[in-house]
Amino acid sequence: MLTVFMIMISCSLFSLKTYRYLTTGPNNRSTAMVPDKRAQCEYHRTEALMNNASHLELPPVPKYSLRNDRVEPVSLEVTRFFTTLTRSVCRDFLVLILSPIHNSxxxxxxxxxxxxxxxxxxxxxxxAFGEDNSHDGTLVKARSVVEKLKTMGLRRAEVFHFNFSDDWDSDSWMKEHAYSNQLKRRSHLARARNLLLKSALKDEEYVLWIDSDIKSIPPDLIQQMVYVRGDVVTASCLVADNGGGGRIYDKNSWRETELSRKRQESLPLDELVVEGYVPSVRQYLPHLRGEGRRCVPVDGVGGCALMIKAECHRKGLIFPETLFERHIETEGLAKMAKHMGYSVYGLPFVNVFHS
Structure with a gap:
């Protein structure tokens, strides 16, 4: 509990440091006189602002998320309090956007x-796209999209064609959320992600994984994620509903509880643990809003919108293709990240919406 408490304090206090850009270096990239040689984000929020959330109306944090996928709406004031950044912050890093695609x-x-x-x-x-043996026109379309993206001024844009779906038929993809398919399906997705990462990563400082079927994202998504200065950072992934708050789409972003850890201790090491099939005794990321933090420590992450420091990948952080501490793919990556000593955070007030 003390470790979690200290991490949560850091989520507030890291924002108090101010780094001023002093010069402009090669390729119009700012340099700054800071301990790290790379330019850092410039923070503008004051200690009083960051530590004075007591006046805000926040939904309570449930002990367990159980079967509740509902996200209670919060006021615009609350959202702005936890997400407002000046336009100039966190724009000085090379970012690689990666999206695996299949029948997309x-x-x-x-x-x-x-x-x-x-x-x-x-x-x-x-x-970069990683296309994996689609049965429609995804590959042709992706190549066309890449040419369009190049005209937008991106450093580079490319498509990689991977054909290793021989053991994963289209009927299985149609049943992609069936529990019996999860180990094989998620292992396949992890392999696709790792191959795309190995093929595409060059000199970038951050890797942003975005699902190709995301419906909407905040314009400052990258800045929000870089601002945390965490090693692994995920946004909340919701689907819209008529209630204004939304429902949780990606249940792979969560925090362990004492009960969830205890239950896992009794499981065989070769048993896959996944969310969404039985009442969860974990806490889903969007349900952690009530803690009143811009970022919160989590133990599992989803891949809808996931940012990882490229250096972590270079040092061996991958998406496990086999079970790692009873988890695989994105949740397995989070478990591996913590095992390697990396930080894992979630942004409960930064929402991407799935189609």
Whole structure:
């Protein structure tokens, strides 16, 4: 409990440091006189602002999320309090956007609009698709989309074609959320992610994983994630509903509880633990809003919108293709990250919406 408490304090206090850009270096990249040689984010929020959330109306944090996928709406004042950044912050890093795609032809036009909507210097962005044996026109469409993205001023954009789906038929993909498919399916997805990462990563400082079928993202998504200065950072992934708050789509972003850890201790090491099939005794990321923090420590992450420091990947952080502490793919990555000593955070007030 003390460790979690200290991490939560750091989520508030890291924002109090101020780094001023002093000069402009090669390729119009700012340099700063800070302990780290790379330019850092410039923080403008005061200690009083960051530590004075007591006046805000926040939903209570449930002891366990159970079967509750409902996200209670919060006021615009609350959202702004926890997400407002000045436009100039966190724009000085090279970011690689990676998206695995399979039978995604119908999603890619909207995907282009999402990338176009990002309020981030395009000459700092690279993008790569990893197409895996689609049965529609995804590969052709992706190549067309890449050419369009190049005209937007990205550093580079490319498509990699991977054909290792021989053991994963289209009927299985149609039943992608069936529990019996999860180990095989998630292992396959992890392999696709790792191969895309190995093929595409060059000199970038951050890797942003975005699902190709995301419907909307905040324009400052990259800045919000970089601002945390965490090693692994995930946003909340919701689907819209008529109630104004939304429902949780990606239940892979969660925090362990004492009970969830205890239950796992009794399981065989070769048993896969996944969310969404039985009442959860964990706490889903969006349900942690009531803690009143811009970022919160979590133990599992999903891949809808996931940012990872490239250096972590270079030092061996991957998406486990086999079980790692009873988890696989994105949740397995979070478990591996913590095992390697990396920080894992979630942004409960930064929402991406799934189609």
């Amino acid at each position: 032809e119908g999603d890619l036009e909207n995907y282009v609009k999402l990338i176009y909507s990002l309020d981030y210097p395009r000459h700092q962005l690279s993008l």
